[in-house]
Amino acid sequence: MIEIKDLHKSYKMGSNSLHVLKGINFSVEEGELVAIMGSSGSGKSTLLNILGMLDVANSGEYNLDGVPIKNLNETKAAKYRNKFLGFVFQSFNLINYKSALENVALPLYYQRIPRKERLERALKYLEQVGLKEWATHLPSELSGGQKQRVAIARAMASEPKVLLADEPTGALDSVTSYEVMDLIQKINDQGNTILVVTHEDDIAHMCKRIVHLKDGVIVEDKKVKQVRASEYV
Amino acid sequence: MFDLERWQEIFDTIRKNKLRTFLTGLSVASGIFILVILLGFGQGMQNGVAKEFSEDASNRIIVWTRTTTKEYKGLNPGRRIQLRNENNEYVQEQFKEDIARKSAIYRVGGSTVVFENENLGYSVQGISPGFQFIENQFISSGRYINELDEKEAKKVAIIGRKIAREIGKSYEEIVDNYLDISGIRFKIVGVYTDGGGDREEDRIFIPITTAQRVFNGADKVNNLTFTLSPSENFEASVEQSKIFTNNLKNYLKEAHMVSPEDNSAINAFNTLEESKRYFGLIGNIKFFFWFVGICTIIAGVVGVSNIMLIVVKERTKEIGIRKALGAKPWAIIGMILHESIFITAISGFTGLIFSMGLLELIGPHVEVDYVVNPSVNFSVAMSTVILLIISGAIAGFFPAYRAANIHTIEALRDE
Ligand SMILES: Nc1ncnc2c1ncn2[C@@H]1O[C@H](COP(=O)(O)OP(=O)(O)OP(=O)(O)O)[C@@H](O)[C@H]1O
Ligand SMILES: [Mg+2]
Numbered sequence: 001m002i003e004i005k006d007l008h009k010s011y012k013m014g015s016n017s018l019h020v021l022k023g024i025n026f027s028v029e030e031g032e033l034v035a036i037m038g039s040s041g042s043g044k045s046t047l048l049n050i051l052g053m054l055d056v057a058n059s060g061e062y063n064l065d066g067v068p069i070k071n072l073n074e075t076k077a078a079k080y081r082n083k084f085l086g087f088v089f090q091s092f093n094l095i096n097y098k099s100a101l102e103n104v105a106l107p108l109y110y111q112r113i114p115r116k117e118r119l120e121r122a123l124k125y126l127e128q129v130g131l132k133e134w135a136t137h138l139p140s141e142l143s144g145g146q147k148q149r150v151a152i153a154r155a156m157a158s159e160p161k162v163l164l165a166d167e168p169t170g171a172l173d174s175v176t177s178y179e180v181m182d183l184i185q186k187i188n189d190q191g192n193t194i195l196v197v198t199h200e201d202d203i204a205h206m207c208k209r210i211v212h213l214k215d216g217v218i219v220e221d222k223k224v225k226q227v228r229a230s231e232y233v
Numbered sequence: 234m235f236d237l238e239r240w241q242e243i244f245d246t247i248r249k250n251k252l253r254t255f256l257t258g259l260s261v262a263s264g265i266f267i268l269v270i271l272l273g274f275g276q277g278m279q280n281g282v283a284k285e286f287s288e289d290a291s292n293r294i295i296v297w298t299r300t301t302t303k304e305y306k307g308l309n310p311g312r313r314i315q316l317r318n319e320n321n322e323y324v325q326e327q328f329k330e331d332i333a334r335k336s337a338i339y340r341v342g343g344s345t346v347v348f349e350n351e352n353l354g355y356s357v358q359g360i361s362p363g364f365q366f367i368e369n370q371f372i373s374s375g376r377y378i379n380e381l382d383e384k385e386a387k388k389v390a391i392i393g394r395k396i397a398r399e400i401g402k403s404y405e406e407i408v409d410n411y412l413d414i415s416g417i418r419f420k421i422v423g424v425y426t427d428g429g430g431d432r433e434e435d436r437i438f439i440p441i442t443t444a445q446r447v448f449n450g451a452d453k454v455n456n457l458t459f460t461l462s463p464s465e466n467f468e469a470s471v472e473q474s475k476i477f478t479n480n481l482k483n484y485l486k487e488a489h490m491v492s493p494e495d496n497s498a499i500n501a502f503n504t505l506e507e508s509k510r511y512f513g514l515i516g517n518i519k520f521f522f523w524f525v526g527i528c529t530i531i532a533g534v535v536g537v538s539n540i541m542l543i544v545v546k547e548r549t550k551e552i553g554i555r556k557a558l559g560a561k562p563w564a565i566i567g568m569i570l571h572e573s574i575f576i577t578a579i580s581g582f583t584g585l586i587f588s589m590g591l592l593e594l595i596g597p598h599v600e601v602d603y604v605v606n607p608s609v610n611f612s613v614a615m616s617t618v619i620l621l622i623i624s625g626a627i628a629g630f631f632p633a634y635r636a637a638n639i640h641t642i643e644a645l646r647d648e
Binding site: 049054055074075078079081082087089094095097102106109110112115158 | 554640
């Protein structure tokens with residue numbers, strides 16, 4: 001599903017540049033649930049942003065579902081993001097004046113799906129994350145866990161090939177974190193490919209594979225026995 | 234424009250950001266409101282000035298005489314020049330082409346006027362029917378002195394509205410009644426009003442022929458007055474009246490043996506040259522209000538641009554989210570512009586309707602000195618609104634364009 005070869009990324013900081021990713025080689029099969037770990041500043045978010053086409057690498061290859069991702073202009077990147085990718089952020093990034101339902105329906109608006117169908121489909125995904133009753137509520141009326149579940153529903157609404165989550169539990173307490181991970185596991189069970197950036201070991205062990213980043217390179221890449229989050233909930 | 238989905242998206246945004254929308258709209262609406270009121274009063278002032286100087290027909294020429302000041306052809310200075318009927322007739326014949334209206338004036342000196350045993354101290358003047366148009370007079374009741382009155386030297390008179398007011402009787406009780414002028418009965422046939430107001434309504438007019446015959450005027454004339462036929466434009470009219478005045482003076486000087494260098498004996502006052510000054514004043518006022526108006530529009534445009542800048546800045550994070558979800562840059566720009574055009578249009582027209590309504594309502598009642606019926610040209614106001622919408626869109630485009638091209642990650646980081 002994802003294939004990257006010798007990926008380099010550096011940020012220009014005035015006269016000197018900061019080399020963040022120093023040759024990443026890594027591939028992900030369909031249906032995998034991968035945790036990306038590493039200390040702060042090791043380049044996890046940078047990697048995820050490149051995979052999400054929110055940022056571009058300086059060099060290296062990137063194939064997504066057999067499509068080479070290179071020389072993207074903004075318009076094309078937007079199209080690919082909309083078609084192939086779903087994002088979940090640490091800070092939820094919901095639009096505050098839109099209801100839960102409208103937030104979930106938003107990616108479908110950019111797929112030019114008619115309003116009625118859009119809202120029907122959004123409601124289906126809200127139901128999947130257990131928030132059907134909260135459909136008309138604004139984000140400010142939801143708890144952190146609920147917000148993140150809305151964000152996950154939104155990421156799933158466009159039926160992406162890959163779900164990218166940057167510290168989805170970073171802003172949540174442990175119980176809520178497990179609820180969110182339970183949801184992510186269930187989505188993965190349906191065959192979706194998911195990458196989760198996390199700091200926490202217990203969250204990482206709820207994935208099927210852990211990739212360790214250090215100083216811009218992968219230092220460890222191992223399959224693990226998945227711990228089901230439902231055991232804790 | 235016809236993307237229904239986008240309209241819905243925009244209505245959603247507007248509905249859920251009422252305060253922001255209201256404030257944006259309010260500033261646009263009040264800008265237009267102020268502009269229209271301003272332009273309205275500019276027009277009002279122009280009307281006022283025009284009215285102030287419209288008392289008399291503006292291309293009026295009046296001729297009068299004094300004593301000579303220069304020796305000429307053996308004649309001593311200090312000789313009184315007296316205009317006569319023959320001068321009048323000659324001029325009327327000679328300058329037929331130029332003259333539109335004409336009337337000679339013979340002032341009846343030392344007359345006493347009595348109406349129903351009451352002494353009225355007003356001057357009496359003999360005129361021709363053309364005088365009505367030269368002095369810009371209107372008839373309040375009855376009629377003006379006509380050709381027949383003049384031809385048959387009838388004993389008829391018309392009096393000013395002010396005189397009628399001082400008599401203190403209704404027009405019905407005055408018109409068709411009689412007046413004594415130095416013991417001779419005259420029938421009052423009408424009451425006139427003058428554009429110049431009270432101070433020009435205190436004269437009693439009788440036919441000039443009557444005045445000369447009854448009051449021993451012989452063929453004496455005090456003044457010659459004319460209005461000229463209009464030329465194609467103002468400048469040409471001024472030129473025409475200048476030439477006419479000169480020719481007239483030259484003829485009169487020659488006929489009365491006055492030195493060509495004598496600038497005192499024969500006088501002619503040409504209101505057109507005078508009014509040129511006032512027209513210049515009106516032009517300046519017009520210019521001033523346009524200047525203020527344009528400044529207001531510029532202020533409005535700057536205001537709208539500022540609002541757009543703030544709105545876009547405030548929505549940076551939202552734009553980042555939309556982009557992460559797959560919005561293309563042009564979709565973002567389109568959305569922002571669409572929304573801003575919609576809001577400026579609605580509020581611009583609201584401001585327009587309110588201000589035009591106000592002007593319609595109070596405009597006709599405003600009549601203080603120099604401000605009459607403030608009103609505004611609808612198409613001018615309309616173009617202003619459209620100009621404001623367009624400039625708002627242009628002003629909104631740049632921040633929208635920039636926002637749409639901010640790096641998505643950076644936009645998401647914005648708080
Ligand atoms: N836009 C940028 N410009 C300059 N430097 C950047 C930029 N984004 C990230 N960096 C730097 O690159 C390095 C890697 O950042 P990144 O966000 O990928 O780290 P991370 O592994 O996600 O850390 P954390 O766990 O704290 O989120 C950091 O040193 C950071 O300061
Ligand atoms: Mg990070």
